[in-house]
Amino acid sequence: MSSEDAVREVAARARAASHELATATRATKDAALHAMAEALLAAAPQVLAANAEDVGRAEEAGTPANIVDRLRLDDSRLAAMAQGLRDVAGLPDPVGEVLRGSTLANGLELRQVRVPFGVVGVIYEARPNVTADAAGICVKAGNAVLLRGSSSARSSNAAVVAALRGALPGSGLLEDVVQLVPGETRDSVTALMRARGLVDVLIPRGGAGLIRSVVEGSTVPVIETGVGNCHVYVDATADLEQALAIVLNSKTQRTSVCNAAESLLVHEDVADEFLPLVVEALQAAGVLVHGDEAFAEYDDVVPVTDEDHAAEFLALEISAAVVKDVEGAIEHIRRWSSGHTEAIVARDQATIRRFVAAVDSAAVMVNASTRFTDGGELGFGAEIGISTQKLHARGPMGLPEMTSSKYVVVGDGHVR
Template sequence: MPDDLRAVADRAREASRRLATAPRAVKDTALHAMADAVLEARADVLAANAEDVEAARESGTAAHLLDRLRLDAERVAATAEGLRQVASLPDPVGEVVRGSRLPNGLELRQLRVPFGVVGVIYEARPNVTTDAAGICLKAGSAVLLRGSASALRSNTVVVRVLRTALEEAGLPADLVALVPGEGREGAAALMRARGLVDVLVPRGGAGLIRSVVESSTVPVIETGVGNCHVYVDASADLDMALSIVANAKTQRTSVCNAAESLLVHEAVADELVPRLVALLQESGVTVHGDERFAAHAGVVPATEEDWATEYLSLDIAARVVPDLDAAIDHVRRWSTGHSEAIVTESRSAADRFVAEVDAAAVLVNASTRFVDGGELGFGAEIGISTQKLHARGPMGLPEMTTTKYVVSGHGQTRS
């Protein structure tokens, strides 16, 4: 274990112990101070980010990654608002998950408690720096951040601003820290920091997530990639379907809850497919379609690879299916377990889709873009988990805590 990482982690552990007993008012004051500081330092943040974006562009970084990397005044303001939203949420620390009095008179309570030290490894997206810091603070934990080299300038400025705000609010600056080291060595060391770091959260592409899951000795909460589907059922309101598909695909393409695959019931295909192709192409989307879709000009014939692809771009895979069973079978085969949507006026079809599709989120008559902590009222999220332990779906404050049991008695002994 590199000495510099051990030193940073030890300081984070000590800071987390101070934070664990801090009342909500202290944490909320710090969150508002962090939000104010980010806004006050907006010019410095944007200047650093502009350098990161330009360097990434010159190195040939893909367009969807440039979009994730790029900050503007609106996105910086959104990160500050995210911190304020977290401050407005109930404090999960100390919440009684369940409690009872046992027949022998013992009082049993299961309480939410902080993890302690959380590590986050992420690509691009410097907004994650602020989101992770805010959520971990409110949940009572310190956070060690390992962003990608492409965002180093942005992350360095943001972390400096947050640490200064914490100190001014009376909390240890070491509650938020960047992992030292260059290249992949720092990330690799963080993955091996078992005993120093309590849990690790990766955010990024499939390669990063797979590397962390397979290489880490620290427990990992896996945030998965999103090959998200929209299925238009036979009974769907077609105007609604057009609106949902367009929003799910084009509202923002570089995020994990954007739609990447489209399924259409054959009963509505003759009317809907031409309208879908025209609408998507007007928005600049390249449709990779089966025979029914590929009969239209400009549609690229789909391959097996297309059904498995998370494009993160203005591309979508599309096919016509004979019935609901075929749609569910397709989703089961190709889904990454993130977010899946059905557009239908049939209650029974909706119920079957919800029951039989295995995903962190299933939507009925709504865009997949709503699977987001902020949109669902959780405040800023630390990621969207596609695993089934310890959390699943958008991870807000409760998901960033663990629990302990407190047993209180009056001298009881076990016979």
């Protein structure tokens, strides 16, 4: 069987399963999510053994440490995946929510209600936790899900999906609502991108190259996630002790994620006081600073380039520059940001309002770390990705973003 035929076969099974899932009660879906969580923990030996195979192959191939970190699972990460499924079960069911409603002048009753997409395909890199997160969110939102992870995580993903599928029949759902897309070559990805009519929406989650290839090559509608060149701007009115903590947390708490800060901007009025503090603290944490002329006065700071300003390092590196004022920070962000998350550290409310209004990113943090751009941290439960586009889904994509809507119009013999 060709890759295209194999992919279309699982997509057809997903389509059939999605019809039943679309009308499942919240109780049934929540029971399934809890069963999936328990099954995942019960399969911990198999999942961790499979993950060790993936990590071993990655290390033998010389994969960068930050990518290996994304790939690696342990007991705590597996427990977090299971808890993410439980958290989603505890969230309100978006399906059937009335978005707006009214009685028209002619007496027709109008309602716009949330409904599932149907079949969602997720194409993602490295991180096997996405397998459980995506499955849980899609099932709760009433969607069947087709999961196409990277070949680097093939053993981990297969083990996770096997555990999740095994839990479904006993909870009243068809196991085909969660499926791994067959194949490890580019052909299977291409087939998924061309399964229009069987797959309703595709979500790419990964690096810029993956996202671009899916957006440009797919005939299936795409919800675009984005890379994270996130900025922290330290204003002249900032509490510098607070600013230092926010910069360090944004950059170093976990470097291999899209909401880690990659760029630092400092108001010139506090540069003399703040730069020696922040450079010392970043370097003590192992961060290589790519700095402009003001930063370059300090030891071991390397000259910053345009490529650095645009980079999503996903590593212990950061670009850094001094700006004249908040307008200079806004101008810099408009030029270099990927539209993911920007943070301002300031006490002046007029400056904060200006920054929030002028910065056009999916999330803006005020006196808080960029690391809070996360579905779990914002109370959405596990997320399926961070969208930087400007359609219905922007920022952390939780349950509501995994639905569409339809209009229900009720009359009493009305004719036009």
